[in-house]
Amino acid sequence: MNAREIAGAAARRLEAAGLEDARFEAEVLVREAAGISRAAYFAGAVLDGEARARLEHWLARRERREPLAYITGWREFYGRRFAVGRGVLVPRPETELLVDVGLDAVRGGRGAVVLEVGTGSGAVAVSVAAEAPEATVIATELSPEALRFAALNAAAHAPGVQLVRCDLAAAVRRADVVLANLPYVPSGEIDALEPEVSAWEPRVALDGGDDGLQLIRRLIRDCAERLRPRLLALEVGFGQADAVAAAGRSLGAAASTLPDLAGIDRVVCLRWA
Ligand SMILES: C[S@@+](CC[C@H](N)C(=O)[O-])C[C@H]1O[C@@H](n2cnc3c(N)ncnc32)[C@H](O)[C@@H]1O
Structure with a gap:
């Protein structure tokens, strides 16, 4: 069987495991397992025994709903490859808006x-630093596992990013622009999310x-009372933008909201005079 035929069989397994995009994911897994380009895949490349064994292992992991990006080890964000794996959030496409704002x-x-507060894989901070080398970029994070990925990604794309382990912005004395995609899922709603998220991504x-x-309000207060950046841009979840804007206004900020590509109010910008 060539790569496409193998992917057809793999797609049927992934479909049976409940995956919506089974055909696309099967192709990705086959190409990654064999280390072949799309062109080689469509030209009917053949997989050797080692690639077949790797694919089998990966399919079993994906059938258990482990995120595709944990299995391949990377996710593209703002045009670059970011290393990800267990212990770090997989960066989402809608978070690219936070980079644009920064x-x-x-x-x-x-x-x-x-x-950047709560940098995870470093996707936002590293993208800003790579696109705007004139800026000084600091990124904080509480989780040591996440920081390890951020360090790998900074080394690959923007070695000047300063990584700091601390609670929110506690260890930082000065910032002109603060960007944050902090955890924003209500505690009681996490278990109802898709298994890739609820069973695999870190609760923190x-x-x-x-x-x-909770964390967003704490960061707004710290910015209002201590850091006084000219801009605090916060990614928020569906239906949260009004409450976050109100929290900023109650602490003296002018607030505005930006929609993502799906039309959902996704980033709240708070500015202090
Ligand atoms: C929603 S994830 C976002 C990760 C990354 N910025 C992104 O957009 O892909 C939130 C991140 O904040 C970190 N975090 C949670 N609580 C924190 C705290 N009190 N201080 C610093 N970071 C925190 C988490 O470990 C996680 O990496």
């Missing part, structure tokens, strides 16, 4: 200090407390 805020200026990356906004 870049708009620093481009054309001179040497702004950008702080998901759990935002009773209403999902």
Whole structure:
């Protein structure tokens, strides 16, 4: 059997495991297991025994609903490959909006200090640093496992990013622009999420407390009372933007909201004069 025929059989297994995008995922797994390009895949490349064994192992993992990106070991974000795996959130496409907001805020200026709070794989901080080398980029994170991935990704794409292990922004003294995609899922809703998230991604990356906004409110307060950045941009979940904007206004900020590509209010921008 060639690669495409093997992928056809793999897709049937993944479909039976309940995956929506089984055909696409089967192709990705076959190509990654064999280390072949799309062109070689469509040209009918043949898999050797080692690639077949690797694919079999990966399919069994995916059937248990382990995230595809944990199995392949990477996810593309803002045009770059980020190493991911157990212990770190897989960066989501909608989070690219936070990078756009950060870049708009620093481009054309001179040497702004950008702080990303809760950097996970480093996707946001590393993308900003790679796209705007004139900025100083600091990224904080509580989880040592996540920080290990952030360090790998910074080394690959933007070695100047300063990684700091601390609670929110506690160890940082100054920032002009603060970006954060903090955990925002209400604690009681995590178990109802798809298994790739609820069973595999770290709780510390998901759990935002009773209403999902516990960490976000703490960071807004720290920015209002201590850091005073000119911009705090926060990614939020569906239906949370109004409450987050109100929390910012109650602490003296002007608030605005940006929609993602699906039209969901996704980033709340808070500005202090
Ligand atoms: C939703 S994930 C986002 C990760 C990454 N920024 C992204 O967008 O892919 C939230 C991150 O915040 C980290 N985190 C949770 N609580 C934190 C805290 N108190 N201080 C710093 N980081 C925290 C988690 O470990 C996780 O990596």
